[in-house]
Amino acid sequence: MTRDPGEDAIGTIRRDGRSGPFFDGAAEGRLVLRRCEACGQWFAPDAAGCPDCGTDELTWAEATGEAVLVSWAVAHSRTGHTAPLALVELAEGPWMYARLDGVAGPHEGLPLRASFVHPDDGESYPVFKERRR
Amino acid sequence: MADSTTDTAIAGLGMTELGKVYGHSPRRLAADAVRAAAEDAGLALADLDGLIVSSGMSGSPGIELARTLGLRDLRLLTHMNSYGATAVAMVSHATAMIQSGAASTVACVFADAPLEPERNSGSAYHRDEKEWHGVGGLQAALGFRSVNAFYALATRRHMERYGTTSEQLGAIAVATRAWAQGNPLAQMREPISLRDHQESRWVVEPLHLLDCCLVSNGGIAVIVTSAERARDLARPPVHVWGWAQGHPGHRLTRGSDFGLTTGAALSGPAAMKMAGVTTAEIDVCQIYDCYTFTVLVTLEDYGFCAKGEGGPFAASGALGPGGTLPVNTGGGQLSAYYMWGMTPLSEAVIQARGHGGDRQAPRNDVVLVSGNGGILDHHATLIVSPHAKGRP
Numbered sequence: 385m386t387r388d389p390g391e392d393a394i395g396t397i398r399r400d401g402r403s404g405p406f407f408d409g410a411a412e413g414r415l416v417l418r419r420c421e422a423c424g425q426w427f428a429p430d431a432a433g434c435p436d437c438g439t440d441e442l443t444w445a446e447a448t449g450e451a452v453l454v455s456w457a458v459a460h461s462r463t464g465h466t467a468p469l470a471l472v473e474l475a476e477g478p479w480m481y482a483r484l485d486g487v488a489g490p491h492e493g494l495p496l497r498a499s500f501v502h503p504d505d506g507e508s509y510p511v512f513k514e515r516r517r
Numbered sequence: 518m519a520d521s522t523t524d525t526a527i528a529g530l531g532m533t534e535l536g537k538v539y540g541h542s543p544r545r546l547a548a549d550a551v552r553a554a555a556e557d558a559g560l561a562l563a564d565l566d567g568l569i570v571s572s573g574m575s576g577s578p579g580i581e582l583a584r585t586l587g588l589r590d591l592r593l594l595t596h597m598n599s600y601g602a603t604a605v606a607m608v609s610h611a612t613a614m615i616q617s618g619a620a621s622t623v624a625c626v627f628a629d630a631p632l633e634p635e636r637n638s639g640s641a642y643h644r645d646e647k648e649w650h651g652v653g654g655l656q657a658a659l660g661f662r663s664v665n666a667f668y669a670l671a672t673r674r675h676m677e678r679y680g681t682t683s684e685q686l687g688a689i690a691v692a693t694r695a696w697a698q699g700n701p702l703a704q705m706r707e708p709i710s711l712r713d714h715q716e717s718r719w720v721v722e723p724l725h726l727l728d729c730c731l732v733s734n735g736g737i738a739v740i741v742t743s744a745e746r747a748r749d750l751a752r753p754p755v756h757v758w759g760w761a762q763g764h765p766g767h768r769l770t771r772g773s774d775f776g777l778t779t780g781a782a783l784s785g786p787a788a789m790k791m792a793g794v795t796t797a798e799i800d801v802c803q804i805y806d807c808y809t810f811t812v813l814v815t816l817e818d819y820g821f822c823a824k825g826e827g828g829p830f831a832a833s834g835a836l837g838p839g840g841t842l843p844v845n846t847g848g849g850q851l852s853a854y855y856m857w858g859m860t861p862l863s864e865a866v867i868q869a870r871g872h873g874g875d876r877q878a879p880r881n882d883v884v885l886v887s888g889n890g891g892i893l894d895h896h897a898t899l900i901v902s903p904h905a906k907g908r909p
Binding site for chain 2: 394395397398399400402403406427428429430435454455456457459460467469470471473477478479480481482483491506507509
């Protein structure tokens with residue numbers, strides 16, 4: 385669980401003033417998203433406000449961590465490293481840009497589950513693994 | 518006195534040296550392009566009463582360009598940005614301002630200089646840090662370090678949904694390069710084969726290197742004025758027949774059609790309606806090609822083929838020299854030069870004038886131009902013709 389799935393220098397992740405609860409959750413193995421209490425919609429962790437009711441007062445709320453694959457790509461660095469990238473649809477509705485870990489046969493709709501990487505230095509973060517029934 | 522029935526035309530086109538051109542600031546390149554466009558039209562700078570400026574990665578030039586050029590008593594001066602859709606949006610805005618009577622002769626210019634000597638071109642649009650901050654930083658750290666990654670996800674989604682293949686995208690790269698061979702201004706003129714495309718390195722899978730546009734330094738400007746005035750100027754007028762924008766506002770959430778449908782589906786039919794034409798009457802297309810995929814999905818959204826049929830349409834050979842729908846006749850951004858929306862616009866002007874030389878399309882009565890910005894977030898469409906509107 386503590387292995388860096390990228391095998392490429394991803395650098396060190398630091399929290400900023402708007403991401404504390406997200407990284408606190410990741411450190412504890414929980415996927416924490418933004419939610420609009422007024423209309424109940426969920427948003428990705430970097431959302432700034434609710435476009436439907438106009439509020440910028442989003443709360444942080446724990447998601448199930450379950451997702452399905454929307455699309456995927458593989459970034460190739462000039463040094464020969466690869467990074468499996470994905471756009472995932474979380475069970476609560478929002479899409480999130482993420483990394484896959486150990487997904488052999490990606491396809492649209494593939495069930496996924498968040499898993500967490502805990503590097504020695506810097507913040508923990510989620511990656512998505514195949515969810516087997 | 519101008520009114521809402523005033524038709525407009527592009528009367529001047531100015532292009533600096535394009536590509537690996539070093540040592541000039543974007544502001545200088547923009548100024549050179551405006552001067553060249555005015556000269557091309559047979560106008561003096563003092564004849565301009567409007568200037569619309571668009572900047573690229575550098576964020577320059579801004580409206581201070583007017584001072585650089587010594588323009589006085591302008592009635593229109595503004596900076597516009599809808600990324601790759603800006604060039605067409607500038608021509609549309611200039612047209613609306615001319616029709617309102619607010620201005621009569623408007624220069625629209627884009628310039629950028631992201632390339633530096635001794636650096637690879639990708640680095641101009643690529644992030645790399647040792648430390649990353651916040652959720653946005655995490656995204657970049659995980660590998661979303663340039664727009665390539667986002668367009669790769671869009672492309673893959675289309676492939677998964679409709680069966681689009683890398684080889685079909687390759688057909689667009691090959692056709693575009695074939696057109697580039699006839700353009701002396703094109704940066705890449707060596708012929709390529711489908712095999713070359715397939716064997717070019719991955720940038721972000723499913724995008725090969727030859728699916729991705731160039732990066733260029735330079736500046737391009739056009740002059741928009743009333744069709745009536747354009748008739749008395751130095752060059753054959755390129756009449757503006759129709760224009761529209763489309764900003765779908767894709768939300769990254771359940772039910773989104775990101776990667777499947779773009780703002781072209783909104784702006785294309787609207788521009789064609791204003792122009793009074795259908796896809797069957799379009800002779801040449803200049804489609805924003807930051808990637809091969811944007812050509813494919815835009816042609817679908819415009820209705821040149823059914824949704825999901827862009828791959829087979831491209832693979833049929835329709836888009837290249839000798840094909841039924843000449844697309845990106847100057848080599849586009851994939852093979853000629855990357856001046857955001859000014860790449861398709863400049864080639865449209867050249868084709869409508871009949872100045873395409875070895876690459877002139879066999880028919881040029883109706884020329885369509887597209888602009889795409891963001892990650893398929895913004896779109897603009899322009900339809901131009903060598904003939905006055907309504908009299909083809």
